[in-house]
Amino acid sequence: MPGTYSGTVVPLITPFDEHGVVDEPSVVRLLDHIRTEVNGFMPALTSGEGWKLDARQWQDVVTYTVRHAGGLPVLAGIQLPDTDAVIDRARTAAAIGADAVVVTTPFGAEVTQDGIVEHYKAIRAALDIPIFLYNEEALSGNRIEFDTLIRICKEIPGIVGIKESSGDAAFTRNMAEAGTGIPVFEGWENLLVDARGIDGFIGPLANLEPSLCNAMLVDPTPDRQAEINTVCERYGVFKDDWYRWVKKELHRRGVISSPTVHEEAKAA
Numbered sequence: 502m503p504g505t506y507s508g509t510v511v512p513l514i515t516p517f518d519e520h521g522v523v524d525e526p527s528v529v530r531l532l533d534h535i536r537t538e539v540n541g542f543m544p545a546l547t548s549g550e551g552w553k554l555d556a557r558q559w560q561d562v563v564t565y566t567v568r569h570a571g572g573l574p575v576l577a578g579i580q581l582p583d584t585d586a587v588i589d590r591a592r593t594a595a596a597i598g599a600d601a602v603v604v605t606t607p608f609g610a611e612v613t614q615d616g617i618v619e620h621y622k623a624i625r626a627a628l629d630i631p632i633f634l635y636n637e638e639a640l641s642g643n644r645i646e647f648d649t650l651i652r653i654c655k656e657i658p659g660i661v662g663i664k665e666s667s668g669d670a671a672f673t674r675n676m677a678e679a680g681t682g683i684p685v686f687e688g689w690e691n692l693l694v695d696a697r698g699i700d701g702f703i704g705p706l707a708n709l710e711p712s713l714c715n716a717m718l719v720d721p722t723p724d725r726q727a728e729i730n731t732v733c734e735r736y737g738v739f740k741d742d743w744y745r746w747v748k749k750e751l752h753r754r755g756v757i758s759s760p761t762v763h764e765e766a767k768a769a
């Protein structure tokens with residue numbers, strides 16, 4: 502239901518063994534490491550190397566997260582270039598038992614703002630699983646502009662949240678103040694103090710330090726932002742390949758068995 506989601510929701514890293522098989526015991530330990538501090542899990546998003554996963558890896562990580570979520574909502578990331586492929590995967594997510602899907606903007610230079618609206622409309626028309634919008638352009642090349650985002654929130658039923666990763670805190674703030682009734686989550690750790698009015702946070706730091714993320718949401722002071730920035734620097738969360746560094750730290754803590762990232766997996 503719109504308005505249900507808030508607080509810290511975790512874009513989970515995807516633990517692999519050295520052959521790239523999703524490691525279920527590591528998924529369990531990761532969920533156990535953070536579950537008391539968070540309000541939901543997002544497997545297979547950017548921090549989960551979602552755009553690199555093959556169908557088997559994607560299905561496994563979503564299945565294991567649903568299996569071990571312990572009552573917390575699971576919102577399955579879908580990072581595929583075109584609408585038909587997204588719809589196929591959304592059907593699989595629904596069959597696995599995910600509570601919602603988190604859908605990146607469609608990929609490619611030819612995509613227009615109207616095309617983005619049509620993309621989400623078509624997904625909604627195909628099945629009624631709730632949709633979380635992921636407004637980012639680093640991967641897809643296509644950010645949702647403000648008026649388009651308002652239009653999507655008004656015209657398409659079943660939108661349950663926005664991961665606002667435009668990287669523009671004023672944009673996020675304006676969206677949070679727009680009164681659409683759809684919760685807005687900041688996607689970048691370093692923008693939390695400036696975003697204001699947001700309903701929550703979804704970013705890789707939540708894999709490591711969810712209580713710090715919660716504290717920032719409750720009391721977003723410049724001092725706490727400075728602390729978050731320091732912690733993110735320490736763990737590599739601000740690097741371009743942050744998921745690699747988050748995995749290294751989770752491995753060092755004994756939470757996951759291997760820090761392997763997708764491209765390091767060896768053929769079996």
Ligand SMILES: N[C@@H](CC=O)C(=O)O
Binds near residue numbers: 512547689690703705
């Ligand atoms: N901060 C990045 C990475 C992941 O969550 C983004 O929001 O796209």
